[in-house]
Amino acid sequence: MGKRIGMEVAIAVAEAVGLCDIDMAAVYPITPQSHIAEHLSDLVANGEIDAEFVTVESEHSAMSAVIGASGAGARSFTATSSQGLMLMHELLPIASAMRLPICMAIANRAVSGPLNILNDHTDIMPQRDSGWISLFVENGQEAIDLSIQAFKIAEHKDVMLPVCVNIDGFQLTHMVEPFEMPSKEEVEKFLPPFVPHATLHPAKPVTMGAFAMSDYFTEIMKAKNEALKSSKKVILEVWDEWARLFGRAYKPVETYQAEDADVLMLTMGSMGETAQMAIDQLRAKGIKAGLVKLRLWRPFPLAEIKAVLKNVKKLIVTDRAISFGGPGGPVFSEIKSAMYAEARRPLIYNYIYGLGGRDVAVGEFVGMFDKVLADTKNEAADTYEFWGVRE
Amino acid sequence: MALKSWKELPIGCVVSDPGSASEYHTGSWRSQRPIWDNAKCIKCGICYVYCPEGCVQQTEDGFFKADLDYCKGCGICSHECWPRAIKMVEEE
Amino acid sequence: MIEVRWHGRGGQGAVTSVELLAVSAIAAGKFAQGFPSFGPERRGAPVAAFTRVADKKINVRSGIYEPDVVLVLDSSLIGLINVTEGLKPDGKLIVNTPKSPEDIRKALDYKGTLALVDGTGIARKEMGVPIANTTMIGALLKVTGIMELDAMKEAIEHRFGRIAQKNLNAMKRAYDEIKIYN
Numbered sequence: 160m161g162k163r164i165g166m167e168v169a170i171a172v173a174e175a176v177g178l179c180d181i182d183m184a185a186v187y188p189i190t191p192q193s194h195i196a197e198h199l200s201d202l203v204a205n206g207e208i209d210a211e212f213v214t215v216e217s218e219h220s221a222m223s224a225v226i227g228a229s230g231a232g233a234r235s236f237t238a239t240s241s242q243g244l245m246l247m248h249e250l251l252p253i254a255s256a257m258r259l260p261i262c263m264a265i266a267n268r269a270v271s272g273p274l275n276i277l278n279d280h281t282d283i284m285p286q287r288d289s290g291w292i293s294l295f296v297e298n299g300q301e302a303i304d305l306s307i308q309a310f311k312i313a314e315h316k317d318v319m320l321p322v323c324v325n326i327d328g329f330q331l332t333h334m335v336e337p338f339e340m341p342s343k344e345e346v347e348k349f350l351p352p353f354v355p356h357a358t359l360h361p362a363k364p365v366t367m368g369a370f371a372m373s374d375y376f377t378e379i380m381k382a383k384n385e386a387l388k389s390s391k392k393v394i395l396e397v398w399d400e401w402a403r404l405f406g407r408a409y410k411p412v413e414t415y416q417a418e419d420a421d422v423l424m425l426t427m428g429s430m431g432e433t434a435q436m437a438i439d440q441l442r443a444k445g446i447k448a449g450l451v452k453l454r455l456w457r458p459f460p461l462a463e464i465k466a467v468l469k470n471v472k473k474l475i476v477t478d479r480a481i482s483f484g485g486p487g488g489p490v491f492s493e494i495k496s497a498m499y500a501e502a503r504r505p506l507i508y509n510y511i512y513g514l515g516g517r518d519v520a521v522g523e524f525v526g527m528f529d530k531v532l533a534d535t536k537n538e539a540a541d542t543y544e545f546w547g548v549r550e
Numbered sequence: 551m552a553l554k555s556w557k558e559l560p561i562g563c564v565v566s567d568p569g570s571a572s573e574y575h576t577g578s579w580r581s582q583r584p585i586w587d588n589a590k591c592i593k594c595g596i597c598y599v600y601c602p603e604g605c606v607q608q609t610e611d612g613f614f615k616a617d618l619d620y621c622k623g624c625g626i627c628s629h630e631c632w633p634r635a636i637k638m639v640e641e642e
Numbered sequence: 643m644i645e646v647r648w649h650g651r652g653g654q655g656a657v658t659s660v661e662l663l664a665v666s667a668i669a670a671g672k673f674a675q676g677f678p679s680f681g682p683e684r685r686g687a688p689v690a691a692f693t694r695v696a697d698k699k700i701n702v703r704s705g706i707y708e709p710d711v712v713l714v715l716d717s718s719l720i721g722l723i724n725v726t727e728g729l730k731p732d733g734k735l736i737v738n739t740p741k742s743p744e745d746i747r748k749a750l751d752y753k754g755t756l757a758l759v760d761g762t763g764i765a766r767k768e769m770g771v772p773i774a775n776t777t778m779i780g781a782l783l784k785v786t787g788i789m790e791l792d793a794m795k796e797a798i799e800h801r802f803g804r805i806a807q808k809n810l811n812a813m814k815r816a817y818d819e820i821k822i823y824n
Binding site for chain 1: 660661664665666667668669673674675676677678680681682700701702703704705707
Binding site: 256257258259319356357364365366367369371374375377378379381382385 | 555561562563568569
């Protein structure tokens, strides 16, 4: 079994990636991801892992380098945050179109402006449609586990897609907390060697990233979409295997006290655990409150979401980003769209919160439930609100 | 050639057949063709160097000609040829 | 669960202390969190850092607003920031200072449990430097009983190598010398 240790989560993510026999990493440091970059480069420089650490001059270069390395057949890793992710944006759909199983840790941070550096989800949301598998974690253990699982999911022959693991910046990356770190032997047993679908090699030349006009572009987009949708099967298999080997189970949609709930809240990332404490307080007062935590953002777990939400009367969707001038938070839009054609669907409320690192305490989660339950005429349903904003 | 369905596409649309672009005969784009006057040609090879398509080849006798399967008729060889040995003529 | 808020200045090692404390508590079989006040790191600026220690899994991830214990690493912060803000009525205030309890109570208008030790003086004598972050861990352990002093040994040795023993000696002295005034 793995060893129970206390460590800063960002360092632990680098340690976990170091267990995965990577061939190369190209990481440009940016707050709050920097400790991942620094520790991974330490591991390489100290000879603890046999990999190439490419020091690049920007995140655009980092993503370009891992695309090239992955194309050459190397198990490749990168990590970033915020503006760095925005700079990678242009390349993300290319990595997925070329079906390169790159793994990336994202220490989620608010996008400028104004310059902020603290945690929210405004960096990942604009990458939603890039064709990457996108996972969210709520604590250090999950950050470690999913960072390792990411390689197995990405490199599965039926997937061959890049994977990003979203780890809330500071809130998780800078937290010293306990977790079990799998051993090198356990990871070796779990993670088979990378067998690329094609490689750039002079002895057997291929072309990657070729040109396609209107006669093929639609078919290529359809094939990419089907690949991403069908990756869920493999993700579930990998999580089953993880549960057998390590005793920790993962699901696309996690629930807490949701079975008999009249009102549910949906969270993504590190807010989930704090919200869970609010559920306990509400339950103690006799209110049937429950929690839904969305782990799998892409491919979107439509069936699982529908199954969890079918009997609930009211749903509070929390968002840590906003679609400016749009219908509300991005998660809210997705959930509403998922439930639109259902015969039974909840009234859906949307709170935009935790922007730019603003803390949300247990009492505020309770306050959100109180406010929604007090809306007996359902006047605020289908609308969104900036929680706690000063008027 | 029948177009493939989305299910028939190779993963990542990798082109595994090296040099397959040569199957695409860009010569069909041409409206003018280069004609060499070997009486003026000094065999300097500047036409070979400048051809952006790489379709100018040297023959056994040392003179040059264009592979008309690929020559797009751009006229760069004619423009660069300082003894003025290459003339561009209209395609019929 | 015990929640501790540390006050120091950037560069005085408050973040190092919360990390060492959390790592040691976890190694001792407890559950713990150690985290800085998130944001830019600025030498000399007032900073806070936080420790949570519990016997079962800690779920809360928001900041600490009503600490059980406040530890002031640098007494020059008193008057500059409100160090007792949110401190529970039955909470404890630990201050690194050579001053008398009367002086501190007066400066803070504070009537609760107070624990004082001249951590900087101890650090200077034991380690030759006026940096009291590890020293004050000893004070905290005495006041809270979170764990045995020995539980810190491994983390301190791992972190400080050949100067670890000096840190441990200073920690022990603060543990022994701190005075608690109810």
